[in-house]
Amino acid sequence: MANSETPVTVTLTGAGGQIGYALLFRIASGQMLGADVPVRLRLLEIPQGLKAAEGAALELQDAAFPLLAGVDVTDDATAAFDGVNVALLVGARPRGPGMERADLLAANGGIFGPQGAAINAGAADDVRVVVVGNPANTNALIASAHAPDVPAERFTALTRLDHNRALGQLAAALDAPVGGIRDVTIWGNHSASQYPDVSHATLDGAPVLPLLAERFGGADAAERWLAEEFIPRVAKRGAEIIEVRGSSSVGSAASATIDHVRDWVGGTSPGAGWTSVALPSDGSYGVPEGLISSFPVESVDGRLRIVQGLAVSEFSRARIDASVAELAGERDAVRALGLL
Ligand SMILES: NC(=O)c1ccc[n+]([C@@H]2O[C@H](COP(=O)([O-])OP(=O)(O)OC[C@H]3O[C@@H](n4cnc5c(N)ncnc54)[C@H](O)[C@@H]3O)[C@@H](O)[C@H]2O)c1
Numbered sequence: 239m240a241n242s243e244t245p246v247t248v249t250l251t252g253a254g255g256q257i258g259y260a261l262l263f264r265i266a267s268g269q270m271l272g273a274d275v276p277v278r279l280r281l282l283e284i285p286q287g288l289k290a291a292e293g294a295a296l297e298l299q300d301a302a303f304p305l306l307a308g309v310d311v312t313d314d315a316t317a318a319f320d321g322v323n324v325a326l327l328v329g330a331r332p333r334g335p336g337m338e339r340a341d342l343l344a345a346n347g348g349i350f351g352p353q354g355a356a357i358n359a360g361a362a363d364d365v366r367v368v369v370v371g372n373p374a375n376t377n378a379l380i381a382s383a384h385a386p387d388v389p390a391e392r393f394t395a396l397t398r399l400d401h402n403r404a405l406g407q408l409a410a411a412l413d414a415p416v417g418g419i420r421d422v423t424i425w426g427n428h429s430a431s432q433y434p435d436v437s438h439a440t441l442d443g444a445p446v447l448p449l450l451a452e453r454f455g456g457a458d459a460a461e462r463w464l465a466e467e468f469i470p471r472v473a474k475r476g477a478e479i480i481e482v483r484g485s486s487s488v489g490s491a492a493s494a495t496i497d498h499v500r501d502w503v504g505g506t507s508p509g510a511g512w513t514s515v516a517l518p519s520d521g522s523y524g525v526p527e528g529l530i531s532s533f534p535v536e537s538v539d540g541r542l543r544i545v546q547g548l549a550v551s552e553f554s555r556a557r558i559d560a561s562v563a564e565l566a567g568e569r570d571a572v573r574a575l576g577l578l
């Protein structure tokens with residue numbers, strides 16, 4: 239990553255959309271890369287989204303952020319990714335009425351394939367990519383497949399929002415501050431099949447499973463709460479937000495994206511425990527190599543590494559396997575469409 243005098247180039251796709259708008263001001267103020275790191279923003283949109291992105295660029299100028307070295311707005315992926323250090327791939331095709339999953343995968347293949355190729359052609363050597371646009375894991379797989387010269391480990395998908403949701407639900411159940419909880423894990427896909435796992439989580443250093451047993455009146459009751467309430471609540475939180483707000487999560491998604499990049503670049507702090515990131519599997523925990531699946535992850539010296547050696551119970555195994563099977567199905571579907 240650049241030193242504090244050279245601006246870091248951050249490319250944001252879908253910059254005229256909701257999450258884009260929530261992200262831009264936090265990036266420009268230094269919350270993502272640091273209070274002493276200048277940034278140059280490249281905003282990529284499709285033609286019909288350009289006006290919204292241009293309006294956001296005007297507002298960025300009006301906010302007079304001292305760290306903001308410049309803003310370019312474009313609908314040209316090659317220009318947008320030229321020299322990019324951090325690529326935030328937020329723009330995606332939402333599922334429309336009557337669209338099947340395969341239609342969505344095909345439509346997004348048409349976006350993430352060319353964007354991967356543009357990253358391959360022009361990105362800086364240290365490029366880091368996070369895919370937010372859904373289906374995020376498989377979109378990241380498609381982008382990576384079109385960027386053969388970029389190490390696959392630089393392509394990630396966002397499950398930090400799910401991770402943060404799990405922290406929030408656990409804190410509420412234990413009536414404890416969220417900052418005392420560490421080492422929850424999201425496994426698998428950013429979808430309803432994901433597995434939010436608290437088996438290694440602690441609150442102020444104490445394992446949460448006994449605390450949950452105390453809270454719910456026994457270990458069986460705690461396990462029932464986990465299986466019937468906590469896991470589905472976290473996994474389907476996106477749908478709950480859509481139902482209550484009338485549109486999908488924006489502020490929390492932007493916040494999680496900031497957390498994801500900040501921890502990747504700056505490192506996870508050992509005192510705060512691990513985070514969750516969807517990244518290409520190296521075969522750890524029985525997840526087939528190459529699938530972009532969420533794991534417990536630490537970031538050290540700018541590199542993400544999967545936390546190794548965690549015990550996986552039968553309860554956890556079945557849930558991890560189910561989400562990984564969904565990911566393998568998505569991979570097979572995009573492969574059949576010729577997108578990989
Ligand atoms: N991974 C997560 O945790 C998570 C959380 C929330 C939302 N999401 C997903 O993030 C995506 C964006 O959400 P939003 O609320 O900002 O949607 P939005 O519709 O407000 O904005 C999306 C923007 O992307 C643009 N876009 C579409 N195709 C593009 C392309 N090829 N290149 C550049 N820009 C393009 C659109 O013009 C639009 O302005 C959606 O796919 C949503 O499902 C993911």
Ligand SMILES: O=C(O)C[C@H](O)C(=O)O
Binds near residue numbers: 476477479486
């Ligand atoms: O669930 C969705 O469709 C939106 C998003 O991925 C979310 O998790 O909020």
